[in-house]
Amino acid sequence: MSPTTDETCFRPVAVTPTYNNAGTLIDVLSRIENQGVPIVVVNDGSTDATAERLAAWTSEPRAVAVEVVTHPQNRGKSAALQTGFARARELGYTHALSIDTDGQLDPEEMPDLLEVARREPRALVVGYRDASTHNGPARSMLGRRMSNLGIRLACGAKLEDSQCGMRVYPLALVEGVSCRGQHFVFETEIITRAAWAGCPIEQVPVTSRYFPPNVRVSHFRPVMDTMLCLRLHARLLARSLMPWPHRQLWQDASAADDGERPAWWRRALRWLDPRRLWHELRRDSVSRWSFATGLSLGTLIANLPIYGFQTLLSLYLAKRLHLHPLPVVTGSHLSMPPMGPVLVVAAIFVGHLLLEGRWPTGIEIEGRASELVSLPGRVLLAWLVGSVLVGVACMAVTFVGCLALLRLLPMEERPAKGGGDGGEAGVG
Template sequence: MQVEAAHIHYCVLIPTYNNGTKIAPVLDAVSDYTSNVIVINDGATDDTAEILARFPQFEVITHPVNQGKGVALRHGFERAIELGYDYAITIDSDGQHDPDDIPLFLQAVAANPGAVVMGARNMEQEGVPGKSSFGNKFSNFWFWAETGISLPDTQTGFRAYPLAPISKKRWITSKFEFEIEVIVRLAWSNVPFESVPISVTYEEDRITHFRMFRDFARISVLNTFLVTLALLFFLPRLLIMRFSLQNSRKKLHDEFKKNKDNPGRMAFSVGLGLFFGIFPVWGFQMLVAFGIGSIFKLNRMVVLFFSNISVPPMIPLIIFLSFVCGAPFVDDPVSIEDFRVLTMDSIYDQLRQYVIGSILFSFLAGGLGTLISFLILTFAQRKPLED
């Protein structure tokens, strides 16, 4: 029996290469949910073509020679976009994934329109290869470093993609690393992410075309490139955009109200934001504060809000107080009188005083911010915050 989601115009993409012994049951199971299936035969040299001929209701794209999973997915996306689909669900052809989980993706898409939905495998279950578990943790870490988003499974091939943002991009990878590039760049475009738990089966005769050294090297090079871009441009822009798009004052009030029973955590969030808003890492305050706040599991919204103490109107005061704090620690300090005629050249000449002072000032502001916030929040526990 075929089950269709009337309100979601989607298709299923199945890239395959020499999985002739596994693909027929996958196609049979997928057909229970939809006939909107695009199979990309990526130059298979086994009996895949003959097996696919038994499913005339599905569209088949055939590559004369193997070009890689990334190219197969890209061509599948292009065809799905041409046919007017809004979403594409990708599933592997080796029998690892259970097509009966397709309704989970449709439910998640319905609840989160426009989001990428990632299938999350239980990597701790019995039978999961050790290299797969390690590789997933490795990939999850780098995705977090590149986007600030934490996902339980970034290597799964069972995903639901919104096609509108994909149609606007040109891709640079062609092999297994494409599945990393696509989610990182969608995250940089502010596309939200959701995860759903899925079943996974690892059989002893499972066919994999992942080559440990070659493909791992390609993935490592890609991650190096993406991390560099993230640090220099995309993460600062994304953090600022996310922060400015919200009603920050109301959001901040809601965060304190929601976490009023944990004054220590919230006070530390305030202090950390103030610390990095003043600490001399100009241009990267929000990014560094966000990362450290995530490591310590603090309230990242509060951290980001208070790291904005270094907004342009406050910069002259921060520089002045930094010079004041650093004056006792240099031989020829800039005095208050000198500050009246302070120029960029004189700031450069007294860079040591500024750096020392700004570090001290950041500790002072962070410590006072934490202490004052803790006292206020502790007092506020006695009566609820007003709406």
């Protein structure tokens, strides 16, 4: 009998990369099996008892098809996922549900994500853990928020949890976009590139548990993986600042049934609308971090010696980084008196200190009064160098202070979310 249309368009498989999780692996695999989903296990060069336990488990009759792929040496989570995705495509599956084997995520919640993926087979379905009940390491929560912010700036997708390991990937998406991120950063990069490609992003709540430090098996390398994440976000942000468009895999047809796209001036008014900003600030933490980023970015622009172009630069960066323009433009007005002249003098002093290795003396300042008016030579160079350093300092202080003040603003009560809370990819 030929397969049905639904079976042809949606054939999911669970892809489970594992590395030295012998203590939890078989329990996770058995619970996945209970969901009736085929499994591709990628043993990423484990050095514990993983291989032996996998061999014993697969030697018995199983209720679902199970494939085991082994890397002779550990190559990292990104490579393990890519190997699993490639094998899934070879076997004729259309979607891969990824889930870690450390026991923190519940396989019993797989049907929730798969149902959303079945309804919207083009979508990247991302699980998100409730931040209000987060009991993991503080660095994990900070890393999650910084990653959420980086993704929002790069592509406009507003995610609540960009680092959850339970997701449903359309294999056509994985094949159609190029991700260069290694180890853990692949899961961040694929979200950004999916949004650039026009892929819908859906979010589904999942539960998570964190084991005590003496039981938890973590392969995160604090220094190395943090540097990889920072490099990734820098690369994606640099690309987002470029004016040429991204290659689309799927065009956004969300407004296809409503006729033509709204006129440019209507889109501009909505972009500038302060009511949208206020609503977002009351609704979620990602928007608060975006607001703080926009205001602090504006203070950096205020320090740059580009008077007459600061507002234009603010609007351009706000558009490219999916920020509301009002906080960016507001921050850039720090260059107005009385603060503007103070910032100029501070920049010249700091630049002189960096270039000359000492503070300028009073005699030097009086002697160069005419030079300061015409902005030549060494004074201009000191201003240029100092403006960046003073701007970065103002940016950091503004960001931290703004987040502290926003904590005083109460969040709106939001209804409990059901099966697919659509991520706002490509907006901002």
